[in-house]
Amino acid sequence: MTTFFDYDLAFSRNIGWVTETEQAFLRTRRIAIAGMGGVGGSHLLTLTRLGVGKFNIADFDVFELANFNRQAGASLRHVGQPKVDVMAEMALDINPELEIRRFSTGVTAENLNDFLEGVDLYVDSLDFFAVEARRQVFAGCAQRGIPAITAAPLGMGSALLNFLPGRMSFEEYFCLEGQPEAEQLLRFLLGLSPAMLQMNYLVDATRVDLPNHRGPSTPMACELCAGIAATQALKILLKRGKVFAAPWGLHFDAYRNKLAVTWRPGGNKNPLQWLGLWIARRQLGQHL
Template sequence: MSKEFDYEEAFSRNIGWLTRAEQQLLRGKRVAIAGLGGVGGSHLLTLARLGVGRFHVADFDRFDLANFNRQAGATMSTLGRRKVDVLIALAHDINPEIEFETFDQGVHDDNVDEFLRGVDVYVDGLDFYAFAARKAVFDGCARHGLPAITVAPLGMGAALLNFMPGGMTFEQYFRWNGCSEEEMGLRFFVGLAPARLQQSYLVDPSTIDFKGRRGPSTPMGCSLCAGVAASEALKILLGRGKIIAAPRGVHFDAYRNRAVTTWRPGGNANPILRLMIALGRRRSG
């Protein structure tokens, strides 16, 4: 049975949690997502189902077999295809009216201002080890006064940090300036989830390899991240609901059935996190 697309009907089940006026507001909002892999692809499809109507998306990668355990769009039929093409097609199947601006060479210092132009909120979907791209985007968000959301899939949970205009910036929290990439990885890992809820059930610590740029992942973690990120984006876009922003964060772990709100004044300059970073250096050395 063929039927013409109708925005109001397609997203009518959002109404109740949203007003009809709020749904129309989302229709005109613009969200930037850099990275369309494990979390970024799920972010895009979740926000598309929420009814967000405009996106800037950046990714240069193609699907391969190692993506199958967690990445939206990773199937046998998409092997070797560009992630940005596959995810845009999937989003258009949900809402053919979505407007996309595509950055198929990724995001970097030379195009980050264009990537963020006209955007209402940035949702981070970059690979953990995409240090240069992540620094460029979060620095750009701070420069342009844009809210930025990052949710990390750690084990079978999700760790949230929001960086809001006028508040603590990504750099002020993680303190990456002047660091090697190995040090950036360690600081990012420690700062993302200072409660370390996932550590107690990591059965093979050797799989976390900052030097080799590899780490384990789960589909549950990525799916949880999409729900958390979309909920934060909704609050920011509609201007309602409490936003917990850095240096505060939230870590929910489904495996342990635990949720905590963390507070680390100074970010990675906090004495507790400085100790964790020092211990991490000792183990990796």
């Protein structure tokens, strides 16, 4: 069955929360998303339903059974298929007029320029443990004046940081340079989540295994990330409403019914962060 596609009709229910002029503007924007797994797939589909018309998406991985608890494209018929292709096709099923550039080798130093070419906004969806790739992408965004969003799935909530042109950079905030991997991962975790709302209900700390790149996750957190990140994307692209930029952040935890607005001047150099890092090293020491 062939169905005629009409962009204006397909996204008409957005109108009211955005104007027709704003919707038409979103149609012309290009968003880059690195990672099509836990949060990346949900980011792509949510932003597609918002009416964003162009994407650069990257991932080198394929879907497997271990992805089923949280990843939008993970299903039996997609096992073994490239994530970047599955998610592109799912997005095109929503809007067949999308312009999608696929980077099936992931984001690398060699293709970073192409990945960020013509991009209006970057939404971070790389695996938590992909520290070096993440540092490269955020540095590339800073050099090009591209706003960058990271919404991390933590427990049953989401921690948000925005890195905007002319404001504190990713590296200035997280202070990762020259640190061993375990310390970088810990600094990334604490920097994302200064409030650490999720630790209150972690029932099995042995599942947090940073050296072996494993940790627990929930589908609720990934979907919350997509909603929060898409809202920030709308505000940044349309220049509407207050946008928090690092060192300010937001952390909403649905399990604890809490919203924390965080502020860490100096990022991980802040004395409160040093204290938090010391406590985290003690609590997770056997898993680092």
